[in-house]
Structure formats: structure tokens, C-alpha cells
Amino acid sequence: MTVVPAGIYQPVSLDRSGLANKAYEAYGVKYPGIYQGYNDQQKARTLEDFSYHLKYLEETLAIDDPAIFIDYAKWAHVLLCSLGLPKDCLSSSLEVLRELLSTELPPALGKKADATIRETMRVLSSAPTTIPSYIRDDQPLAQAAHEYLDALLLHADRTKARDLVMGLVKRGVPVRDVYMDVFQPVLYETGRLWQLQKISVGQEHYVTASTQQVLALFYLQFIAGNKNLAKKGRTLVAASVSGELHEVGIRMVADFFEMDGWDTYYIGANSPSSSIIRMMKEREATVVAISSTMSFHVPEVYSLIRAIRESPDTRDTIIIIGGYPFNVVLDLWKKVGADGYAGRADEAVTLVNNLVTQKNM
Ligand code: B12
Structure with missing residues (x-):
């Protein structure tokens, strides 16, 4: 029998809704007039943003490592800037959250939250507002990845996309390479383009749905019931x-x-x-x-x-x-x-x- 590893994950559950409401109020006090002309939808979105920050903070505290929160903040910074919001908008809301949590959380947790947010804001002060493409020309099958993505995004033509990758396999490119060098970078790139607000949610869904269809086809044609494959019995x-x-x-x-x-x-x-x-x-x-x-x-x-x-x-x-x-x-x-x-x-x-x-x- 294996020894059961204990794991050192310590789940953290904050009162996200209550804290988000308090942060919303505190933000209004710190920046008078900021909510002038706000409608219910804008208020709901701001509350949701605070709640999102808290969700990621819970995770970073649970594993006692700021990396999760810092990575999230860098991602959110790119997204918010792409949405046309001011560059310092994330930092200003994180600062409000930091001040609030230092009084609202139990001291040990409050101290960790404080250190995490301070470090995150330091990173954000020089963080880029964009991210480079996931399809680089020096990667294997980069040309095919570009063409596959263009077929779906520029021409909305999933038959063309499917024929392209089926053609690669017929010409001897291993199925595994098509997975790792076409499908994966294409999906990462699709996420990046959505994050930069260059494509819509619908376009992102279309690339994903079309790729899932192609994966099903690949599975049936090249993977399932492959008679040359020695089964492992596992x-x-x-x-x-x-x-x-x-x-x-x-x-x-x-x-x-x-x-x-x-x-x-x-x-x-x-x-x-x-x-x-x-x-x-x-x-x-x-x-x-x-x-x-x-x-x-x-x-x-x-x-x-x-x-x-x-x-x-x-x-x-x-x-x-x-x-x-x-x-x-x-x-x-x-x-x-x-x-x-x-x-x-x-x-x-x-x-x-x-x-x-x-x-x-
Ligand atoms: C398609 C997609 C969706 C689809 C998923 C549909 C589906 N049926 O799968 C939908 C629309 C549902 C979706 C929703 C959301 N998404 Co999304 N999504 C993507 C997108 C574009 C592609 C995901 C994908 O298929 N990647 C390709 C696969 C092959 O890569 P992978 O998952 O990393 O897997 C590889 C390895 O990680 C590893 N691996 C994965 N699992 C496992 C397991 C084991 C055991 C092992 C060993 C290895 C392993 O091996 C895999 C193959 O090599 C990504 C972009 C991205 N960078 O991935 C965003 C992305 C992941 N989504 C994102 C976001 C924000 C969301 C939403 C919150 C959006 C929203 N506002 O609602 C929701 C959350 C949904 C939820 N509750 O889960 C962000 C996450 C950002 C972050 N820092 O956390 C990303 C990165 C987009 C972006 N750039 O902003 N999404």
C-alpha cells in the first residue's frame, strides 16, 4: 500500500461577498465621485471584480505562495488595459483591498494578504499591457498553425481547417505533433486574442468547437482501434x-x-x-x-x-x-x-x- 501523502494545502475561505461590498464602499470613499453616473450593471461588475481578486487571493493564501495571485494580476492588467481602462486601475483597487484586508482578516492571514498584494503591486508597476503571440515562426508547424487559425478566424471555414490538418497527417506528420504544435498553440493564441479584445467570445468559441470536432475525427481515424498498437492492459x-x-x-x-x-x-x-x-x-x-x-x-x-x-x-x-x-x-x-x-x-x-x-x- 502506498503511503498517503498529506499534502500541505490549507484551504482558505473568505467572506468574498461581504468583503467585496466593503471594498466597493471603501473605493468610493478613497476616490470621491468615482461612482458618479454608475448604473446597476457597472456596480455589479465592480463588485464581481473585487470578488474575483478575492478568489485568487484565497488560492494564493491556501498554498502560501504569491505566484498564483501575481500571475492573475498580470493577466487581469492586460485584460483591463485592452478594455480601455486606465493603466493604474487594477493597482488602485488592489490597494483598497489591501488596506481593507489588513483590518478585516485575522492578523496572520492579514499579514500574508498584505505582503502578497504589496509584492503584486510592485510587479504591476512595470508589467506589460500586452503579451506576445503563442505562435512563433521558429516553432515547428508554425506555418500550419497560422493557416489553421486563419481558416477559422478570418474565413470561418472549419472544412478548410480540417482539411489542412488531415493533409498534414496524410503527408506523414505524426498526430502527436499536430496536437502539440498546431492545436495547442492555436488555442493558446485564441485565448490571447480574446484577452487583448481582438476577437469576440463567439469567435473564441468557434475555434474551440471546430477544434473539438477535428479532435473527434482524429480520434476515430487515427487513434481508436489502431491495430498496429500494442495494448498495455492498463x-x-x-x-x-x-x-x-x-x-x-x-x-x-x-x-x-x-x-x-x-x-x-x-x-x-x-x-x-x-x-x-x-x-x-x-x-x-x-x-x-x-x-x-x-x-x-x-x-x-x-x-x-x-x-x-x-x-x-x-x-x-x-x-x-x-x-x-x-x-x-x-x-x-x-x-x-x-x-x-x-x-x-x-x-x-x-x-x-x-x-x-x-x-x-
Ligand atoms: C476554450 C477556452 C474556454 C472554453 C472552454 C471550452 C471547452 N469545452 O474546453 C470556455 C468558453 C468554456 C472558457 C471559459 C472560461 N475561460 Co477560458 N479559455 C479557453 C482557451 C481559449 C483554450 C483552452 C484550451 O483548450 N487550451 C488548449 C489546451 C490543449 O491546453 P491546456 O488546457 O493548457 O492543456 C495542456 C496542459 O496544460 C496539460 N494539461 C492539462 N490538463 C492536464 C491534466 C493532467 C493530468 C496533465 C498531466 C496535464 C494536463 O496538457 C494539455 C495538453 O498539452 C484558453 C486559452 C489558454 N491559454 O488555454 C482560455 C483561458 C484558459 N480561459 C480563461 C478564462 C478567464 C475563462 C473564464 C473565466 C472566462 C469568463 N469570463 O467566463 C471562463 C471560466 C470557465 C470555468 N468555470 O471553467 C483564461 C484564464 C486566465 C487565467 N489567468 O486564469 C484563458 C487563459 C484565456 C486568456 N488568455 O485570458 N474558456
């Missing part, structure tokens, strides 16, 4: 945690395992913990792969891992995790008690094959 269950709507990354991870000879059960986005655990038992999973993109879903990852470890049927299953927050804080996987983490689908397969050998499974 099973992987793959899911995004409850509340998490991003699912393409974990789907790619599952496909990479399938291509490595595993039997995979990909159950997609927003999977309740009880269903993941049930699927693990039913399929006698060797490995469970858990994904979270939004940092505020890390508590869900943590509680899922605890539940897996507490169940006699699943406690020995290898648990690997990945997704955005784990790429920001590289030892976060240890803090939440997983067996391993990988930053990309291809690395996940190597990681797991090593873990299986180490654990003699």
Missing part, C-alpha cells in the same frame, strides 16, 4: 474537476495515453468527484488524470485527491494532475497530494510510464 480515467469547463487539454492527455496503448476513459469537463471515483473503481484504473485550468478550482482538486486516497478501492491508484495553475506553481501538485504533474500531454505519458515502473505496477 487503464486511465481522465477528467476535469467539478466546475471546470475547460476540457480540451485533458482530452489531449487521454488521447496521448490511448496512442501509447492504454485503455482510456475520458469523461470530460465539470465531472463530479463521486463520478470520477466511481469510474475509477468500475474500470479498475491504474491512473487517474485530473485537470484544472482555473486556479479557483484547485480546492476541488485537493478534495478529490483526498477522497480518492480515503477510498480503499482507489487509494493506490496513481494520481497525476495538470492544467494552468500547476504550470504557474511548479510544486503545487505536491501540495495537493498528487503523485505527479506534467505540463503537457506528451510529458504526461513519460511521467506515468516512469511512475508505473517505480511503483512496480
